Amino acid sequence: MFKKVLISEDLGSISNGIVSILEALHIDNFQQVQYCDDAYLKIKRAEIDEHPFDLLITDLSYKEDHRQQKYQSGETLIKALKQEYPNLKIIAYSVEDRPQKIRTVMLGCNADAFVCKGRNGLKQLEEAIFKVYNGQTYLSPQVANVLRKSSNTEIDDFDIEIMKLLANGFSQDEISQHFKSKNINPSSLSAIEKRILKLRSSFSAKNATQLISIAKDLGLI
Amino acid sequence: MFKKVLISEDLGSISNGIVSILEALHIDNFQQVQYCDDAYLKIKRAEIDEHPFDLLITDLSYKEDHRQQKYQSGETLIKALKQEYPNLKIIAYSVEDRPQKIRTVMLGCNADAFVCKGRNGLKQLEEAIFKVYNGQTYLSPQVANVLRKSSNTEIDDFDIEIMKLLANGFSQDEISQHFKSKNINPSSLSAIEKRILKLRSSFSAKNATQLISIAKDLGLI
DNA sequence: AAGTCCCTTACGGAATCCCGTAAGGGACTG
């Protein structure tokens, strides 16, 4: 079983819940931090000292406070750590249950498991720890299907970028200018229009406003 | 000090944190539930049995699962309880920190305190319990000003309704028709336009799309 | 080389949004 575990979670009481799971598994070598940056530093330090952590359990969203952070979210932390220390196993433990978010964390950041906080969250976390220890990935049952169903979304970064710009009040023409200035193709007004039309139809949105409303609800932007 | 306390919170680990606070205050007569409906029933039952609760500490958002609930959120629960049992003190304990949400809970639902979950959440919860016991209200320091500053927002239900319709893809003309059909005034296209213009300018949004994006971020819709 | 498929780009017209201007009406005041 895992020998050395780090818990990164800003809410003390949830942290305690995780600790109780670890204790039940007789993992007593663990540490806790409340900030992403602390997690990063502790893991780096442990690697240098040649007593590395072999599991990180981390939240995704952290309340901001006075302390300026380099890593603002669990996603950026996970991505950075997985690049530097591919052997470190990482479990995301979050209230998030939006498909796109989970895809980002599992596929974009390469987390090993995604457990949704909820009534059975701790039990699922325990399962996740076993699975991950055996080299498998794990998803909470209620979201287990989001990766398999590539289903709808051939929505790429370009689409996301367009929607972000729309949400920031850019006109279609301004979006076109924006991509032209960054030498990103396609960039013509027509192409932008077409892209937005495709997005609207795939989300059955009557206009750009509703499109952005839906995209926000889905956590795409 | 409070004699009988109910904790309503779907995440077990957070519930444990609250319990530890109560124990530190030597309040040992408390019960825990994980669903709003259970909270309502327990309080009702206790009133009938003439051993009423005198404090409820409740979360606002509950993960949905198979159990169909009459009260879907903490807000509806708080509002209903405060109407039936004005003597019952209620503390909302939530990750929410959006001004509009807090206004709704404090002013619309008549909660006695609003504590933000966060790094110091439990300490603040303890303060809130004292304040509320002394007949005062309490807000977490980081959001303490949201009620005083009535500041900008004279955004009324009509504005909110317009924004919801916009988010659902209605054109300005359709919104006008909508209000006409419900005999709500103002309803003319011009009036709707003017209202949206005011909303856009008060949120400095370049167009309706950005307006809805901002409104979503603020939790207004 | 011709054919096709797919993608980018272009154009035009109808609908909608954006914004300034202004008329009408109720409430309140001197």
Added chain:
DNA sequence: CAGTCCCTTACGGGATTCCGTAAGGGACTT
């Protein structure tokens, strides 16, 4: 009563969006 303030409603025109149609070009097949 006239004057003002505020709100609702109306109108017009320029900008933008929406949507169908279509030309151009690259990749790939036959």
